[in-house]
Amino acid sequence: MNCKELAYLLADYFDGSMDPRMRAELDGHMAMCEPCMNFAKTYRMTCRKASELRKCIEYKIPDEVRERLASFLVAATEKFPEQMEEYHLQVERERREKVLAFCRAAIEAKLSSMAALLVESHCANCRECKEYFDSVLKTRGLNGPHPEEIQEHVTRLMESLPPDEEFFLA
Amino acid sequence: MSAERWKEDEGLLERLRKGAPGAVDELLRQYQGKIFNLAMSILKNESDAEEAAQDVFMTVIRKVDTFKGNSAFYSWMYRICVNTCLMRLRGKRRNDTVAIEEFMPVFTEDGMHASPMDDWSKEVERKALNEELGMMIRKFTEELSEKYRVVFVLSDIEGLSNEETAKVLGMTVPAVKSRLHRARLYLREQLSRYLKEGKVE
Numbered sequence: 001m002n003c004k005e006l007a008y009l010l011a012d013y014f015d016g017s018m019d020p021r022m023r024a025e026l027d028g029h030m031a032m033c034e035p036c037m038n039f040a041k042t043y044r045m046t047c048r049k050a051s052e053l054r055k056c057i058e059y060k061i062p063d064e065v066r067e068r069l070a071s072f073l074v075a076a077t078e079k080f081p082e083q084m085e086e087y088h089l090q091v092e093r094e095r096r097e098k099v100l101a102f103c104r105a106a107i108e109a110k111l112s113s114m115a116a117l118l119v120e121s122h123c124a125n126c127r128e129c130k131e132y133f134d135s136v137l138k139t140r141g142l143n144g145p146h147p148e149e150i151q152e153h154v155t156r157l158m159e160s161l162p163p164d165e166e167f168f169l170a
Numbered sequence: 171m172s173a174e175r176w177k178e179d180e181g182l183l184e185r186l187r188k189g190a191p192g193a194v195d196e197l198l199r200q201y202q203g204k205i206f207n208l209a210m211s212i213l214k215n216e217s218d219a220e221e222a223a224q225d226v227f228m229t230v231i232r233k234v235d236t237f238k239g240n241s242a243f244y245s246w247m248y249r250i251c252v253n254t255c256l257m258r259l260r261g262k263r264r265n266d267t268v269a270i271e272e273f274m275p276v277f278t279e280d281g282m283h284a285s286p287m288d289d290w291s292k293e294v295e296r297k298a299l300n301e302e303l304g305m306m307i308r309k310f311t312e313e314l315s316e317k318y319r320v321v322f323v324l325s326d327i328e329g330l331s332n333e334e335t336a337k338v339l340g341m342t343v344p345a346v347k348s349r350l351h352r353a354r355l356y357l358r359e360q361l362s363r364y365l366k367e368g369k370v371e
């Protein structure tokens with residue numbers, strides 16, 4: 001574990017969702033590394049101050065706006081265009097492609113050491129993923145689409161890696 | 171969300187579906203403040219927020235029949251609001267956002283912190299969130315691009331849980347966490363720079 005990897009794992013570290021093995025890695029690193037210790041402390045303080053902000057931001061809705069809103073709604077009956085979905089579909093497509101690439105890299109043993117550590121530490125606690133990766137490694141092939149659950153777990157793993165960092169070795 | 175609140179929403183929904191008199195007024199009374207605030211946080215402009223609020227309530231009224239009771243009413247409404255605001259922003263080219271990458275921590279090639287790291291947490295902890303610090307945090311977050319700001323606003327300003335934010339935005343929980351984390355890394359860096367400059371002067 002290096003400082004960069006640690007920095008991108010801090011959210012899980014502080015919200016308590018981190019697996020104990022990974023947690024021990026982080027604690028060990030921070031005990032030896034002052035910059036990381038200071039980074040973690042100031043990160044945590046930033047979160048606290050940000051959440052205090054909630055209490056002091058309040059946009060008051062002006063009375064005229066209130067009135068216009070009411071009269072508009074009472075008067076309006078026209079049809080409205082549908083506004084959703086397209087954006088989410090695209091996000092979903094990209095996610096599937098990334099998961100597939102990650103699993104390919106896993107089969108070909110091309111994961112970076114950090115990514116491999118994440119997979120290993122996750123599989124130690126997750127039977128579904130362990131079985132999945134074991135069977136995929138045995139047959140050396142991706143048969144059909146991934147089960148939804150595996151997709152979700154792999155997505156979570158990938159998102160704890162530093163951004164713009166390739167998860168596989170060149 | 172309390173059970174009582176949920177029941178109230180159920181009643182309101184039923185009246186909206188039937189087109190009962192006074193239902194629209196009640197909807198506005200309950201939610202216009204919240205919706206306006208959320209729209210302001212995303213759009214940062216009063217007349218845009220007003221138009222967005224109109225759209226949101228129109229959509230809510232028109233779609234109330236299709237609303238399935240399996241998610242909370244407010245989270246459905248927040249979702250409509252966020253989508254409406256994002257649609258409005260899509261056409262506009264914003265030039266006042268900062269590149270978040272420039273505020274991510276910097277590391278050496280072997281992944282060590284590239285610059286010394288001050289611990290200013292104690293110093294800030296002692297102060298309550300005073301007006302100046304609060305304004306700076308707000309300014310910094312307003313400069314974030316929507317992708318990050320919307321997540322930050324819902325989670326940290328509206329106080330939704332990661333699960334609720336994910337539902338509102340139609341994202342996965344890990345994706346919400348990851349964006350929120352980056353928004354906070356950015357904010358941490360901005361605060362560091364701001365506190366450092368304050369000291370020099």
Ligand SMILES: [Zn+2]
Pocket residue numbers: 002003006029033035036282283
């Ligand atoms: Zn370190």
Ligand SMILES: [Zn+2]
Pocket residue numbers: 122126127128129130150153
């Ligand atoms: Zn798993």
